[in-house]
Amino acid sequence: MNNKKILTIILAIGIYFLVTGASYFLFSRTISSQTLTSPLPTPQAGVNGQLTFDDNLPKTQECPLNGILYSKQQEAWWQKHRPLGVMVENHADARPQSGLSGADVVYEAVAEGGITRFLSIFYCQDAGEVGPVRSARTYYIDFLSEYGNYPLYAHVGGANQPGPADALSQLTDYGWTGYNDLNQFSIGFPTFWRDYDRLGHTAATEHTMYSTVNKLWDYAAKNRDLTNVDKKGKSWDTTFLPYEFTDDVSVSLRPVSQSIHLEFWGSAGSSYFVDWTYDAKTNLYKRVNGGAAHIDRDNNKQIAAKNIVVLSMLELNANDGYENNVHLLYKDKGTGKATVFKDGKQIKGTWQKDTRTGRTIIKDTSGNQIKFDRGLIWFEILPTEGVVTVK
Numbered sequence: 001m002n003n004k005k006i007l008t009i010i011l012a013i014g015i016y017f018l019v020t021g022a023s024y025f026l027f028s029r030t031i032s033s034q035t036l037t038s039p040l041p042t043p044q045a046g047v048n049g050q051l052t053f054d055d056n057l058p059k060t061q062e063c064p065l066n067g068i069l070y071s072k073q074q075e076a077w078w079q080k081h082r083p084l085g086v087m088v089e090n091h092a093d094a095r096p097q098s099g100l101s102g103a104d105v106v107y108e109a110v111a112e113g114g115i116t117r118f119l120s121i122f123y124c125q126d127a128g129e130v131g132p133v134r135s136a137r138t139y140y141i142d143f144l145s146e147y148g149n150y151p152l153y154a155h156v157g158g159a160n161q162p163g164p165a166d167a168l169s170q171l172t173d174y175g176w177t178g179y180n181d182l183n184q185f186s187i188g189f190p191t192f193w194r195d196y197d198r199l200g201h202t203a204a205t206e207h208t209m210y211s212t213v214n215k216l217w218d219y220a221a222k223n224r225d226l227t228n229v230d231k232k233g234k235s236w237d238t239t240f241l242p243y244e245f246t247d248d249v250s251v252s253l254r255p256v257s258q259s260i261h262l263e264f265w266g267s268a269g270s271s272y273f274v275d276w277t278y279d280a281k282t283n284l285y286k287r288v289n290g291g292a293a294h295i296d297r298d299n300n301k302q303i304a305a306k307n308i309v310v311l312s313m314l315e316l317n318a319n320d321g322y323e324n325n326v327h328l329l330y331k332d333k334g335t336g337k338a339t340v341f342k343d344g345k346q347i348k349g350t351w352q353k354d355t356r357t358g359r360t361i362i363k364d365t366s367g368n369q370i371k372f373d374r375g376l377i378w379f380e381i382l383p384t385e386g387v388v389t390v391k
Contacts, residue, residue: 040073043126049214050128051077063124064237065104065147066306067245067374070124078124080228081217082180082236085144087155088118089134092271092290094199094207101296101303101376102127102213107143109381110315111135112326114268119143121151122213128298131210132199133184133192135159136167139330139381141174145357148240150180150230154216156192156209157185163320165327174356179224182216184209191219198297241359244371248343254280255344260308262380263387274380276308278344283373285341306375308341309362311351315383330381338362339388342373346390 043051057071065083088097089111100106103120111117111134119140120130136158144151153176158167171177184192194208225231258278265272275288284304287294294303313336318327338351340362349364360379362370382388 040076043073043077049212051126051214053077062245062374063104064240064242065121065123066377067243067372068104068124069374074124077126081123081221082149082151082226082228083121083123083144083147084152084154084213084216084220085119085121085140085147086130086211086213086216087134087136087140088120088130089132089207090116090118090272090289091207093201093203094132095289096199096295096297097132098198098210098297099127099130099213100294101299101301103376105377105379106305107140107379107381108274109137109139109330110264110328110383111137112328114265114272116264116272116274121147127213129210129212130154131195132207133209133211134206136171136183137328138165138167138170139328139332141167141170142332142353142356143360143379145174146241146353146359148236149234149238150176150226150236152180152182152216152220152226154182154211155184157183159318159322159327161318161320161322161327163318163327165318165320165322165329180220180226182219184211187219191215239357243377244369245374246371248283248373251280253343254283256280258341258344258346259391260285260310260341261387261389261391262310262382264382266387276305276341278341279304280344283343284375285378287378304376305378306342306373307377308380309377310339310341310380310382310388311360312337312382312384312386315385332360332381333358336384340370340372341390 041054043053046052053074057073059069059071061070061072061075100120102125104123105121107119108116133156136155144153159165160168171181192209192211195210196208220226229235260276262274271290276285278285285308287303296303314331316329317325318329320327333353335350335352338349340347347364347370351360351362353360364370
């Protein structure tokens with residue numbers, strides 16, 4: 001009888017531990033599953049609706065355009081749209097511009113008369129307000145065409161004189177017009193608006209057009225069925241070739257200083273000269289535009305980039321009969337000289353772009369593709385007779 005009691009007690013204890021263990025295992029799996037599938041925090045809307053992300057979250061997700069590491073929260077946001085290129089002008093009367101510091105990549109080239117214009121490309125950041133927005137040119141379209149399947153293109157009209165520089169006709173030929181092409185002439189308010197007071201000084205009407213990256217992405221999604229996928233369900237990045245990226249070099253390997261001076265057209269005057277000054281502490285190049293620190297009006301901070309890429313290209317007049325023959329062409333397909341500045345160092349090499357949609361590949365003199373530092377990549381498209389001075 002005593003043996004039966006002892007056996008019963010042992011059996012009861014065994015069952016207790018078995019049930020307790022099973023319950024703990026199932027409870028732990030449930031909690032773990034809930035933790036893994038719990039929703040990410042929602043980005044918060046700040047000034048002018050610009051989103052802010054939780055800066056305390058781990059930064060593990062690489063921006064495909066420039067390699068910066070962001071949180072999963074931010075990645076979940078950018079994965080809902082596609083790259084957006086916005087034409088931002090650089091006329092002296094249009095400064096300070098808005099939104100350039102929030103771009104992932106910027107291309108700068110002369111639009112006319114020695115005055116440069118920026119193709120600012122946005123994807124991984126909410127840059128807020130952007131502008132002043134100006135007109136399209138054919139070579140900017142060529143650069144934007146590298147960014148996958150139907151990248152969004154925001155501009156105000158464009159060159160339309162019959163001939164090789166007819167940007168608006170080319171947009172139609174490429175199947176962009178009325179689709180991924182966000183021409184203000186066909187969209188208008190409230191996606192685009194004029195702000196005559198934003199610059200803080202009297203400005204001509206052509207220097208007053210603005211938008212926000214979120215308004216442009218929202219318009220494309222609601223009116224053109226373009227999010228991260230197109231109306232056929234094809235993801236924008238199926239044809240996109242990202243660059244390779246690397247982390248910053250250690251502080252001990254950085255030079256004390258480096259300065260880069262660029263002159264696109266000497267005849268345009270010093271208002272359109274550009275200087276980049278290297279800051280070894282931050283490993284950034286700070287931009288000086290026309291002799292003054294180049295400030296982003298959105299945040300009142302000086303624009304800075306991790307990588308400065310100078311591409312030497314043949315510049316030609318379009319000879320299309322337009323007034324004063326101001327429309328330009330750049331031989332942006334083929335090969336040419338390239339110089340990359342990063343980590344306070346100068347790397348000489350070559351660029352190659354085979355087709356309009358082909359990637360511009362940058363290689364050093366040994367034929368190895370150059371890896372960029374994680375951060376803003378700023379392309380300077382310099383005429384072959386342009387001036388580059390490095391100190």
